[in-house]
Amino acid sequence: MRFAGSAKNYGAVAALKPTDLEIRDGEFMTLLGPSGSGKTTLLNLAAGYLEPSAGRIFIGERDVTNLPARQRNIGMVFQNYALFPHMSVADNVAYGLTVRRLPKPEIQRRVAAALAMVRLDDYGARRIQELSGGQQQRVALARAIVIEPDVLLMDEPLGALDKQLRRQVQLELRRLHEEHRRTTIYVTHDQEEALVLSDRVAVMRDGSIEQLGTAAELYDEPVNAFVAGFIGESNLLPAKVVSVSGAEARIDIAAFGQSANVPAAKGLKAGDDARLLIRPEHVLIDREPDGLAAEITEVVYLGELTAFNLRLATGETVWGRQITDRSLKRGMSVKASWKRASARIVPKN
Amino acid sequence: MSKSPLWLRLLAQISAGLVLAFLCLPILAVIPASFNQASFITLPPVAYSGRWYEAFISDPEWRQALFASLHVAVIATIVAVVTGTAAALGLHRLTGRSRGILTGLFLAPMIVPVIVTAVAVYRSALDVGLSGTPLGLGLAHALLALPFVVINVGIALRGVEENWLRAAAGLGAGPWRIFRTVTLPNIAPGIVGGAIFSFITSFDEVVVAVFLAGYANKTLPVKIWESIRLEFTPVVAVAATLMIVLAIVLFAVAQLLSKSGKKQPI
Amino acid sequence: MARRHIETLLLLAPAVIFLFLCFVVPLARLFSLAFTDEAGPFATFAILADSDVYRRVMVNTFLVALAVALITVVLAWPVAYILTKLKGFWFAFALYGVLFPFWISVLVRTFSWMILLERNGPLNRFLINLGITDKPLALLFNDTGVMIGMVHVLLPYAILPLYGAMLRIDQRLLMASDGLGAGLFDTFRRVYFPLCLPGLMGGATFVFLLSLGFFITPALLGGSNAITLSMLIASFINDRLAWSLAAAASLVLLVVVLALLAATAKVLPFGKGMYAK
Numbered sequence: 053m054r055f056a057g058s059a060k061n062y063g064a065v066a067a068l069k070p071t072d073l074e075i076r077d078g079e080f081m082t083l084l085g086p087s088g089s090g091k092t093t094l095l096n097l098a099a100g101y102l103e104p105s106a107g108r109i110f111i112g113e114r115d116v117t118n119l120p121a122r123q124r125n126i127g128m129v130f131q132n133y134a135l136f137p138h139m140s141v142a143d144n145v146a147y148g149l150t151v152r153r154l155p156k157p158e159i160q161r162r163v164a165a166a167l168a169m170v171r172l173d174d175y176g177a178r179r180i181q182e183l184s185g186g187q188q189q190r191v192a193l194a195r196a197i198v199i200e201p202d203v204l205l206m207d208e209p210l211g212a213l214d215k216q217l218r219r220q221v222q223l224e225l226r227r228l229h230e231e232h233r234r235t236t237i238y239v240t241h242d243q244e245e246a247l248v249l250s251d252r253v254a255v256m257r258d259g260s261i262e263q264l265g266t267a268a269e270l271y272d273e274p275v276n277a278f279v280a281g282f283i284g285e286s287n288l289l290p291a292k293v294v295s296v297s298g299a300e301a302r303i304d305i306a307a308f309g310q311s312a313n314v315p316a317a318k319g320l321k322a323g324d325d326a327r328l329l330i331r332p333e334h335v336l337i338d339r340e341p342d343g344l345a346a347e348i349t350e351v352v353y354l355g356e357l358t359a360f361n362l363r364l365a366t367g368e369t370v371w372g373r374q375i376t377d378r379s380l381k382r383g384m385s386v387k388a389s390w391k392r393a394s395a396r397i398v399p400k401n
Numbered sequence: 402m403s404k405s406p407l408w409l410r411l412l413a414q415i416s417a418g419l420v421l422a423f424l425c426l427p428i429l430a431v432i433p434a435s436f437n438q439a440s441f442i443t444l445p446p447v448a449y450s451g452r453w454y455e456a457f458i459s460d461p462e463w464r465q466a467l468f469a470s471l472h473v474a475v476i477a478t479i480v481a482v483v484t485g486t487a488a489a490l491g492l493h494r495l496t497g498r499s500r501g502i503l504t505g506l507f508l509a510p511m512i513v514p515v516i517v518t519a520v521a522v523y524r525s526a527l528d529v530g531l532s533g534t535p536l537g538l539g540l541a542h543a544l545l546a547l548p549f550v551v552i553n554v555g556i557a558l559r560g561v562e563e564n565w566l567r568a569a570a571g572l573g574a575g576p577w578r579i580f581r582t583v584t585l586p587n588i589a590p591g592i593v594g595g596a597i598f599s600f601i602t603s604f605d606e607v608v609v610a611v612f613l614a615g616y617a618n619k620t621l622p623v624k625i626w627e628s629i630r631l632e633f634t635p636v637v638a639v640a641a642t643l644m645i646v647l648a649i650v651l652f653a654v655a656q657l658l659s660k661s662g663k664k665q666p667i
Numbered sequence: 668m669a670r671r672h673i674e675t676l677l678l679l680a681p682a683v684i685f686l687f688l689c690f691v692v693p694l695a696r697l698f699s700l701a702f703t704d705e706a707g708p709f710a711t712f713a714i715l716a717d718s719d720v721y722r723r724v725m726v727n728t729f730l731v732a733l734a735v736a737l738i739t740v741v742l743a744w745p746v747a748y749i750l751t752k753l754k755g756f757w758f759a760f761a762l763y764g765v766l767f768p769f770w771i772s773v774l775v776r777t778f779s780w781m782i783l784l785e786r787n788g789p790l791n792r793f794l795i796n797l798g799i800t801d802k803p804l805a806l807l808f809n810d811t812g813v814m815i816g817m818v819h820v821l822l823p824y825a826i827l828p829l830y831g832a833m834l835r836i837d838q839r840l841l842m843a844s845d846g847l848g849a850g851l852f853d854t855f856r857r858v859y860f861p862l863c864l865p866g867l868m869g870g871a872t873f874v875f876l877l878s879l880g881f882f883i884t885p886a887l888l889g890g891s892n893a894i895t896l897s898m899l900i901a902s903f904i905n906d907r908l909a910w911s912l913a914a915a916a917s918l919v920l921l922v923v924v925l926a927l928l929a930a931t932a933k934v935l936p937f938g939k940g941m942y943a944k
Contacts, residue, residue, distance in 0.1 A: 423742075
């Protein structure tokens with residue numbers, strides 16, 4: 053599936069700025085962003101529920117820009133599932149096949165197969181209202197998949213589930229995707245969900261895609277402070293770029309009162325105000341004798357890991373995380389340092 | 402979602418417009434008919450005049466009918482509002498079976514066909530000597546209006562949160578004071594709405610009135626009813642026009658009140 | 668707690684006593700008349716059942732009510748639909764268009780129709796001028812007139828429940844149907860219409876029940892050519908002083924209404940918001 057300059061405006065407001073995006077065959081692509089970032093708009097353009105203000109949309113070689121949803125052969129899973137309340141589970145799943153006027157025996161066979169796939173074999177005759185949220189979610193998925201859609205679209209499908217169930221369904225979705233390799237576009241604002249499920253993630257903000265990449269790329273090489281802040285936890289410290297050479301930059305870090313060479317994001321140039329990204333697991337305590345003097349102001353025991361908050365001599369605070377070590381105590385004075393090669397300097401926006 | 406095609410939207414709009422016209426316009430036919438110069442009803446009138454309005458005002462029978470209607474409507478409204486509001490407050494405190502049964506009883510006058518109620522009430526009114534009196538007809542109309550008061554006040558009561566009452570009690574207010582300062586102000590729009598509806602219900606009512614009004618206490622609708630069957634002159638159109646005007650005024654008042662009370666239109 | 672119970676009783680007492688004395692007792696006394704005829708306890712019902720005339724009246728009442736219910740739901744459809752689509756001024760305009768007739772006396776509305784439907788009235792002249800007919804049609808004092816008038820009076824009762832049902836339909840269900848490949852007709856037939864059905868049936872039932880007991884409109888627009896059950900009851904009393912027959916006919920009417928109400932209340936999810944979001 054491919055978007056070519058697709059855009060959507062409501063009057064003067066651009067819900068989606070002109071966007072190019074290609075989802076490869078069999079790829080699981082997640083659109084990740086806060087509400088209002090344009091991810092649902094993009095999904096609705098893919099589905100055909102919205103008409104783009106500009107640009108074209110292709111499914112394979114087919115230009116579907118002007119086709120209504122019913123002619124696109126897409127499978128959509130809605131946020132609150134949108135299951136038909138007046139039909140049984142089986143009738144819901146059969147719906148797309150029934151309106152395609154397929155022969156009854158084939159419909160029955162495919163519905164049974166789809167229900168088996170989502171592990172609801174014996175639920176066909178049930179009424180929708182009798183199902184739990186997680187079961188409804190799986191019916192919605194079966195209904196979307198049974199028509200063998202060219203693209204599967206999901207709009208925050210796990211949003212209504214509680215945390216534990218969500219974890220479980222995530223793994224289920226991943227299993228199904230690995231088995232069938234169906235091209236999927238998935239919308240969420242939950243970064244963990246995005247990382248668990250996706251081949252690639254498009255991080256969106258204010259109607260455009262900020263960065264497109266694999267989970268590791270987004271985590272290790274965010275293009276700016278927004279993406280860095282949105283994916284995983286991070287310390288983002290003000291820093292000034294002194295010079296740039298290749299993939300590295302020399303920066304002054306006011307918070308540390310020192311200069312350093314660190315990997316740099318694209319587009320930075322000497323003199324820029326930027327942000328130094330240090331992931332909590334890259335903050336080290338008492339490893340280097342010439343580390344920065346700091347005080348532990350908080351210790352949070354998380355089980356396997358322990359998180360801690362450091363206050364530097366400059367007054368700046370930094371979060372760190374390490375394998376639990378009972379010796380860390382609040383009020384301790386320590387020498388703090390950071391893994392330079394894992395840090396990254398990014399534009400501040 | 403994908404829009405429905407233009408022809409479908411046009412079809413819906415045009416047919417809805419026609420049905421709405423069918424619903425509203427015919428009602429207004431009596432207005433031009435009431436300004437007729439001729440001594441029989443024609444539409445449109447050949448020439449316009451106010452002579453039938455003069456006839457209406459100068460005829461003691463029509464005047465008396467108008468006052469009888471107002472008299473009866475006032476009795477009906479007072480009885481329905483007082484008993485209905487108290488009943489709604491009582492129902493609100495009940496739960497379970499007793500609530501269901503009593504709700505059924507209070508709404509029953511709405512479900513029983515009016516002709517049945519009319520005949521039954523007429524028979525008993527004859528026996529106790531209330532037939533032909535404003536009180537008898539007022540009570541009968543209160544019967545028909547009661548469900549509307551119970552429903553309206555009941556809806557308003559649902560908007561009064563239990564925690565407001567707890568808060569007032571916690572601040573030291575007694576039950577009567579809580580009712581007066583918290584409950585009543587919040588259900589007042591419902592009571593007024595119920596009162597207006599009671600009034601118009603009584604003022605418009607014919608079936609019970611035809612049986613119960615008697616000779617001395619003919620209400621306006623009864624007088625209209627008889628005149629339609631006997632003479633069919635434009636003076637009937639005048640009376641009908643007056644009833645429309647009154648209904649529009651009350652309708653407007655009710656809408657204004659329901660806006661200020663943030664409720665659905667009645 | 669005891670004090671609260673007494674308060675509750677005192678609040679309920681006036682309405683309960685009032686309804687008991689002015690409604691329950693009169694109804695009971697009336698119905699007792701049906702069984703205390705000199706000719707035997709069920710003689711009145713036998714008379715009603717045996718007479719051709721009375722049977723015809725009952726069948727006619729039933730058929731007219733059925734026709735009115737069918738016509739109103741058909742006419743209610745576009746108005747209810749458009750109400751869900753309109754916004755702002757036009758919404759208020761249309762909604763008031765539905766609510767306004769509620770407030771106008773049934774007698775006045777019926778009288779208006781008498782003027783309009785007259786032999787030489789505006790509607791007949793209009794039809795003649797259009798060349799649809801060359802002789803005035805008999806629109807008054809027959810079933811046609813009764814149905815026109817009753818549809819007019821009862822239409823809002825069909826529109827409002829249907830509108831309520833349409834309003835509750837989650838738009839995403841229609842999007843889902845669209846996305847699953849259903850055309851307009853399929854989406855209507857398999858999703859939209861079934862979801863409207865509770866409101867449609869509720870409105871139709873309501874109109875039907877009200878039609879059965881209608882008096883003013885059939886009496887004025889139908890006259891002696893289209894007698895309904897309620898007119899028959901009135902004439903038993905006014906013309907023949909036959910109280911026991913009136914009581915029996917009233918009881919029949921009430922039992923039919925209550926039976927239909929009980930039957931439909933089981934089938935229809937009145938007020939439960941079965942398909943509510």
